[in-house]
Amino acid sequence: MYPTPLRNLIDELGRLPGIGPKNAARLAFFLMRSSRDDAERLARAIAEMKEKTTLCPVCCSVAEENQLCFVCSDDRRDGSIICVVQDPRDLMVVEKSGSFNGRYHVLHGGLSPLEGIGVENLRIAELIQRVDAGGIAEVILCLNPNVEGDTTGMYLSKVLQPRGVSVSKIASGVPVGGDLEYSDELTLGRAIEGRRTVEG
Amino acid sequence: MYPTPLRNLIDELGRLPGIGPKNAARLAFFLMRSSRDDAERLARAIAEMKEKTTLCPVCCSVAEENQLCFVCSDDRRDGSIICVVQDPRDLMVVEKSGSFNGRYHVLHGGLSPLEGIGVENLRIAELIQRVDAGGIAEVILCLNPNVEGDTTGMYLSKVLQPRGVSVSKIASGVPVGGDLEYSDELTLGRAIEGRRTVEG
Numbered sequence: 001m002y003p004t005p006l007r008n009l010i011d012e013l014g015r016l017p018g019i020g021p022k023n024a025a026r027l028a029f030f031l032m033r034s035s036r037d038d039a040e041r042l043a044r045a046i047a048e049m050k051e052k053t054t055l056c057p058v059c060c061s062v063a064e065e066n067q068l069c070f071v072c073s074d075d076r077r078d079g080s081i082i083c084v085v086q087d088p089r090d091l092m093v094v095e096k097s098g099s100f101n102g103r104y105h106v107l108h109g110g111l112s113p114l115e116g117i118g119v120e121n122l123r124i125a126e127l128i129q130r131v132d133a134g135g136i137a138e139v140i141l142c143l144n145p146n147v148e149g150d151t152t153g154m155y156l157s158k159v160l161q162p163r164g165v166s167v168s169k170i171a172s173g174v175p176v177g178g179d180l181e182y183s184d185e186l187t188l189g190r191a192i193e194g195r196r197t198v199e200g
Numbered sequence: 201m202y203p204t205p206l207r208n209l210i211d212e213l214g215r216l217p218g219i220g221p222k223n224a225a226r227l228a229f230f231l232m233r234s235s236r237d238d239a240e241r242l243a244r245a246i247a248e249m250k251e252k253t254t255l256c257p258v259c260c261s262v263a264e265e266n267q268l269c270f271v272c273s274d275d276r277r278d279g280s281i282i283c284v285v286q287d288p289r290d291l292m293v294v295e296k297s298g299s300f301n302g303r304y305h306v307l308h309g310g311l312s313p314l315e316g317i318g319v320e321n322l323r324i325a326e327l328i329q330r331v332d333a334g335g336i337a338e339v340i341l342c343l344n345p346n347v348e349g350d351t352t353g354m355y356l357s358k359v360l361q362p363r364g365v366s367v368s369k370i371a372s373g374v375p376v377g378g379d380l381e382y383s384d385e386l387t388l389g390r391a392i393e394g395r396r397t398v399e400g
Binding site: 003004008017019023029032041044046048049050051053064067069087 | 201226227248253267287292295
């Protein structure tokens with residue numbers, strides 16, 4: 001019963017992840033009430049992103065068309081160590097931590113047989129190619145601490161180790177600043193498993 | 201550090217209500233990974249909605265350009281009774297209830313001195329004009345049961361009653377299917393205030 005153009009917009013917004021029908025209507029009405037300029041800026045931003053954003057030809061992170069990403073185009077970074085992440089957003093989190101100065105490889109997902117996501121759906125061939133091209137000493141697996149991440153990590157270490165690179169994975173444990181009381185058993189179990197001798 | 205077109209899109213999405221920066225990034229990446237067609241359909245839907253959706257010249261609900269809304273263009277509806285709502289979505293809820301066969305008036309908000317929303321920001325002048333044009337017997341106030349809705353209702357009844365129309369408001373009370381145990385005191389208080397004699 002809404003006018004067709006409005007209903008179309010509600011439908012399209014409802015296709016976005018985490019946006020239900022009610023939320024889609026709320027957003028559509030917000031756009032209806034906002035200025036023509038504001039709404040058009042959003043429409044243009046979508047179209048332009050789609051036109052001008054691609055994947056970095058080296059690490060498969062996001063990059064502007066025909067360009068390397070900001071990490072791969074930076075000569076000061078250590079090219080002998082690759083941090084493998086599932087998502088460009090994970091890459092940003094690692095960058096913000098300031099604790100890594102190597103290069104990245106973005107898989108764009110994790111292995112999930114249940115969801116039909118296999119090796120061929122991820123940017124794994126590109127990673128193997130980079131390792132085979134030589135000059136890589138270590139691959140750090142910085143994957144989600146869940147089933148998909150673990151499965152992906154196991155697969156990657158199996159195919160990468162025979163290629164003569166050291167494969168490591170980030171530590172699992174209690175989050176810094178957290179309260180042990182609220183820590184789940186699985187995390188605490190992993191934290192105990194991964195304990196380190198206190199030097200002194 | 202994201203490519204500019206992607207960062208622009210995240211910024212624009214982050215302007216939408218209820219969409220924080222993390223959620224905006226999630227949506228932007230979803231659009232980046234979805235097909236060009238899907239993303240362009242959303243961009244086009246926004247632009248088209250903005251171009252082709254206006255307010256109904258009679259009731260101020262949403263309508264396609266140069267047309268009356270679906271209610272005002274329906275001759276079978278009772279034109280002597282107007283249901284006043286704050287939002288076109290409220291109109292849809294009343295329609296779905298199937299308990300109203302008159303016409304509507306959409307205010308597009310509620311009076312809120314604190315937020316600087318006064319009589320001139322709402323479609324109140326248009327409502328008074330409709331009442332003054334004659335042929336209206338009753339105005340039902342179907343406003344949000346909160347401070348803004350109550351303030352708006354009090355103002356409207358004050359300006360409409362002297363014009364010779366009967367002004368009513370929807371009943372407040374316990375929601376049908378609800379459990380009294382979970383009802384708040386305010387709602388239950390209103391339900392008792394608005395009690396009706398059981399006939400029989």
